[in-house]
Amino acid sequence: MGNERKIYNEFLLKHASVNSRRHFLKNCTLGIGGLALGNFLAGCSVDKKGLSDSGRSLNPLAPLPPPNLGKVKSVIYLHMVGAPSQLELFDYKPELQKLHNKPCPESLLKGKKFAFIEGVPKMLGPQAEFRKAGESGNWVSSNLPYFNTIIDEVSFLKAVHTDQFNHGPAQLFMHTGSPRLGRPSIGSWATYGLGSENQDLPGFMVLTSGGGTPDGGKSLWGSGFLPSVYQGVQCRSKGDPVLYLSDPKGISRDLKRDLITSINEINSDEYKSYKDPEILTRISQYEMAYRMQIAVPEVMNINDEPESVKELYGVTPGEESFANNCLLARKLVSKGVRFVQLYDWGWDSHGDLEETALDLGFKTKCKEIDRPIAALILDLKRLGLLEETLIVWGGEFGRTPMQENRSGVQNAFFGRDHHGDAFTMWMAGGGIKKGVVHGETDEFGYKPVSGRVSVHDIQATILHLLGFDHEKFTYDFQGRPFRLTDVEGEIIQEILA
């Protein structure tokens, strides 16, 4: 008896001593960590700003009114991946022609770093004829013969600058406001703030005209720290626009409906206990996919468009082409899609290959986009959509007035290196002045002389036209509010009507 009691007491003591140590290590450290984590995670909660929860109940894409009266309902953003040369398109520099093939003046090279240029490169005159077009008499190059029909609709920004000179970071900067990964793209911000007016289609759609994904990757249309329901939906430009759209054999649409309904009920219960916005994303993606099965084939089908429309754009149904995508963009916008992002590949005109030569491959690229862009604007105009749609055109940076000399040796073809100090972008459509040029570069198109605008200024202007105050449109993440324009950005009033 006595021994048993002893053993039992010893067990209790041992247990207590072990347990207290384990207890401390296990529970207390976890507990303390948990406390800290709780605090940390509070920053991730969306409940605080409550956009997704309050106005929207369980549908994160439910349309919301803009904070201010917006000028446009939709945006079509045409991005020329690789950075097109402003000096062969819009920024006419006759002085540069005079220096053609002469060594670059020392003053331009001092303290500058380039992606490829080394030593003293030669200057490269404009590889295109220029003409004044339209009533505005603005300059445009012979590479864009169709541009005259729309030049009076356009506001040029001729002194845009960026601080990135490599494609990936510069593209991210242009679309997410930060050269590093992790921020939501401008289309995600727009759909987060405004939702989708058409409940059968995503609010943010992305079309690429072949040639693969841009250098910046799919993060260019990613949702960053926003719930992933706001990321861009990429449609394939060839074959089925979205894979696996049609039901498998033997599965009826009713059966699918029942399946989705029950899955979503379970997910709703899950959301009620955990409040994770990603569950809402899942629910709405199932719903959206179900409705898209009908809506997408309809809207993405350009075969049934009238011949006159196909002729206008110069489309080639069944192929991957920028022209097809421009027509699709118009169709999507007229169905209430909020943000359509077009990427066109092949504008990195280094002159190291025939395809990237300013007098060869570059001219082909220009031909591919010239007519479709004119058609897009004219088509939007005659349908009365141009006054409610913003068109933005640009690349991630511009190109040097010097001819590229990779590793100090002049490239085989005429080409230019990356250049972020001054390049041209343009906007057209709702709320934009017609036929205006803002900003000016020096006689070589190298440095801004006046009207310098930043990437954040452009983003602030786009948000402004959609009805947002870019300084107040924030999302709380990791303990602080984030903005598309970070702490910068000023609306470019000079081009606003």
Add this chain to the structure above:
Amino acid sequence: MWDSILTLIGRFHPIIIHLPIGFIIIGLLIELSRKKFKESKNILIFIFSWGTISCILSIISGFLQYLQEGLLWESIDRHFYFGILTLLFTFGFYQYLKGKNFFSSLPRRLYTVGLVLTVTITGHLGGQITHGDQYLTEPFQIMMDGELSNEETLLSSSNASEGPIFNSLIQPILNSKCISCHNSEKSKGGLALHNFESLQRGSKNGMIINYENPELSEIFVRIHLPKNEKKHMPPKSKKQLTKAEISILSHWINAGAPENILIKDMKISNELLSNFIKKKERFFPEIEISSPNNKSISFLRGKGVHIAPISKSSNLLYLSSYNYHDFMEEDIFELKKLSNNIVDIDLSNSSFNDEVFEMLSAFTNLTRLKLNYTSITGKGLDQLSSLKNLKIIHLVNTDINSSSIKIINSFPYIEKAYLFQNNRNLSKEINLSDEDLKKFDFGEYITQGLTTDE
């Protein structure tokens, strides 16, 4: 020497005053729960004797500071008197606790309540001297100013360039971005910018405008410094001047910073000036209107119709029917209940025919109407002539004919009608004057390239 020592003692005032505050507060806390202490009386006597001594030191140092630093008596008098009062209460309570004298005949609560009040008031008055008397209200002021400031810098469009440069253009900019720190009551760096005279007077370091070398003017340099520079104005954390505001200030300083020259004589480019002129009237009517019928909105939303205010705080509505086309009688019944609120309506691709015009004629504030891809022929379109706000009408790919165009042309406020038809050429069916033609877009565009490049 002696003088410097007095100044030094005076400058210790902001530190010394925390001693009596601490003594008095700990004393009051012990007093509050004195039942917990066995010997509270002795402890309190000890605390309040030191409280009295530190009070006296505070008053002496404070008075020295007043004498040495050249402060105005009017600005510190109340602080001084309340300091004396605090001393009296502290000393009084000390005497009360020792007992058997005049002070112990008064109620104990008189001292405790008195001490709470005098310490609070004295401290607050002292704070006003060091931090300015708007120190506590300023955060709220900024909140209110922030909301208001934007509109004030704008000129009315009618006689924008008739006003004097300073009062019409410059002062409003200063008001919105500078005077929260540079005004008659609070003038950081001795600079006030609330009127022309104060601006001319400059700061404690002299004039801020250099008439001989305008670009070396202090104000010119400061606003042009990079934002991260310490001397950049406005400070990094405050609302910044816009590029246009910087340009206009620079232009004005370069022109010799005049007061009464008219804006039109200042040679300001129209492009720059346009930033400061109120944009012309809004597209949608600016009217006070009661909030829309929420039941009707929910009913229609339930069917898949998109209805939302045109902006967050507006009672005006935008309606579109991308996901719902076949409007039934009950839908129309609910639609009519929203007739005053809807200003922007898109019924494209819907089942509506010419009967829609009767319904729409009650939409008094309707500004933009879209009926693209519907089977309307234009019969009954004239019922819309009573709509005073109807500015834009879309009738793309419908069955309308040239007589409808004449009716639209007679609408008093119409600005644009989109009449593109895929298979026919409406413009050929009608003769309109060039002036009237501007209102119509028949959309007969073709893409045609120049042939110079081939």
